[in-house]
Amino acid sequence: MRKKVSPDEVIGRELARSLTILSVELNRQLGLLIHRSGTVETVIVGDHDRIVIPVLDRSRTGGGRLCGLRCVHTHFGTAGPDEEDIMDMVCLRLDLMSVLTLSSGQTELLHIAHVQPDSAKGWLLLEPVHPATPQFSCLALIETIEEQLARLQLLRKVDQGQERAILVSVSTGSRTETADSMLELAELARAAKVQAVERVIQHRSRVDPRFILGSGKLMEIMLMSISTGANLLIFDQELTPSQVRSITNRTDLRVIDRTQLILDIFASRALSREGRLQIEMAQLKYLLPFLASRDDSLSRLTGGIGARGPGETKLEIDRRRIKDRIARLADELKEVGSQRYHRRSRRRKHEVPVVSLVGYTNAGKSTLLNSLTGAHILAEDMLFATLDPTSRRFRLPGGTEAVLTDTVGFIRNLPAELLKAFASTLEELSEADLLLHVIDLANPAWQQQVEVVDSLLHELELEQIPCLRVYNKMDLLPEGLPLQANGGVYVSARDAASLAGLLMEIEKRLTIREGC
Known part of the structure; x- marks a missing residue:
């Protein structure tokens, strides 16, 4: 049976005491993901300096709302939430981010941060309190935050069913060229019937190999997505599979780049058989490198009687099927190309x-x-x-x-x-x-x-x-x-x-x- 706390408490007094004792004994930070109902859904064991929140179920977030989970974790020292805590809270749309500071093996204070759409920073840090003192109604605070978000998103009712995207460009080159390219990206989004709710341009001396943009800018974009109801990030630059994976794991937004956007437009506009074959081939070739970012755990292994070892992984099967499909498409395109050649020959003849x-x-x-x-x-x-x-x-x-x-x-x-x-x-x-x-x-x-x-x-x-x-x-x-x-x-x-x-x-x- 899962441990529960009162929905009106950030963390109960006894649970905070137990978390403190275990954290001190292990000399590690410990974290809890607590549902709004008060159920402790996940226990996170970190190291002495930090915890890592696992990838959350994307179905929790809908309509630009918060994810329904709050995080409470221990921290050795007297400092409250650090930059990484705030980043996690914003990018994962956590209800609250709370830190239990520990000093001399005892609980010091409970520091609480939450998203605040109408503030300059986009988030707010409350005055720290001791876990044993009566706290405000946690559920009422979360409901108030979501009411503020709902007021900011009234316009979404008009655009229901339409994708809402934030356009992002990270440039190391000319500002003029970057601005022109961003205008073109906005036109591509319009052609794909995507509503561009915000545009973000970051100029850097070099592109971040992991996130392509800085962590601070990523947090700023996530705050934009919460207030505007955006559900999609479109990058003007071509992203590598590892960059897509890093950004999607850090946020709850879908991520595509300029190449995929163009391919999607082509797929929706091609009417002829030849055009559809060409687009499908291009999409499959684009998708192939991204398959490596999928989970390749033992649960995906397949095998059969007489197989040596576990057999092919699901990833290998998908790769083989895509390559087979590409080969069939190439044959069909050759046939169509031959027909086109004969038509050109007739024109030359006349x-x-x-x-x-x-x-x-x-x-x-x-x-x-x-x-x-x-x-x-x-x-x-x-x-x-x-x-x-x-x-x-x-x-x-x-x-x-x-x-x-x-x-x-x-x-x-x-x-x-x-x-x-x-x-x-x-x-x-x-x-x-x-x-x-x-x-x-x-x-x-x-x-x-x-x-x-x-x-x-x-x-x-x-x-x-x-x-x-x-x-x-x-x-x-x-x-x-x-x-x-x-x-x-x-x-x-x-x-x-x-x-x-x-x-x-x-x-x-x-x-x-x-x-x-």
Whole structure:
């Protein structure tokens, strides 16, 4: 039978005395995790200087509430909760963090800290008391804290069912580039239908190898999550499996990085069979290294009659299944790629010139394709609104027909596995007679976006194909702004009248290429 204390007491007098005696005899810190009902759920045995709270059941926390457990542990000396105690209280959303100080083998005082959403620090340390003296109602205090949290989270009712995320960037480089990248991360979150409730940027001389950011900043983020009801952390940097494991073990929030966010967007937007195969392959390749972070204890071992030793672990089985699935996906993609090759061969046989749209995501490629061909492809002001490759015929001013193809948009730090997965789709670009590099001139960072696209075209070995720069969204520029003559064509993809010059330039470039 589990030991119980009164729900209105932080820790009973007798239990505090027993904890003190045992702690002194063992010369170790001892801790208790006590449920709101008063049941002692976990006993923690630490060393002389500290205790380590085990990973808690995530189902305890819901709706941004506290976890329903308070921690009471002994401490040799007269100091109350230290920085690590406060960090544990905030990150694990403990009801209370209490420290029993010990001196000369006797209990000195009970120090109590709790989350305080409306305070400057986000937490509060109460005046220490002796465990034998009458204490305030512990349950009433916790209920008051949760009422304050509930008042801060009234807006969540409007967004019920939507993910609420804190966007995090840890940078060692340029502040301007970091700010631009964070704005892009917010747009990616919007594309994934995630509400970004806060943005946090930390500039460091070097990235922390364990948590990527400092422990103080992590505690600050956790206080934000409690007050805003956030349930997700999205990092702008790519995280290693060990970093994801460290952060999730220290907090009760789900953690993803920029790569996983992009993969999730692609998975929700891909409509064609080929697109879905490509995304699934990229997701499995991304997931494979993270399997090592799963529990590999003896309880996961499997075996059978005649097996030598315990047999394969659950981890090994999962790895093998994923590798088998990746191999099957590769075979299916080869088949789809073969069909695409035959379609390209038919076009070459009829000598139909091919013009391919390339550019940064949300530069207006799909809108331009719709305007030039009369198609009705989905085009939204959103990153990666369309993913599946599309080909449509259009007529040039001289009467010649050409095929216009649209491919997936580029983005900075495009996941390598995603680029490999879309290799068969991007092969369309290598067959093009002309590339149209669509540039969002209304974006303040358009020059950096051009550099990203040029770099990826170089990586794909497409520099030998003629490329015409199409400066789009000129209708969004301030009136009277002079346009630089830098070898490109200025258009507004929504305005068909502005596309006459583009069509003439396309025809001119194709004629020159055919003459060669």
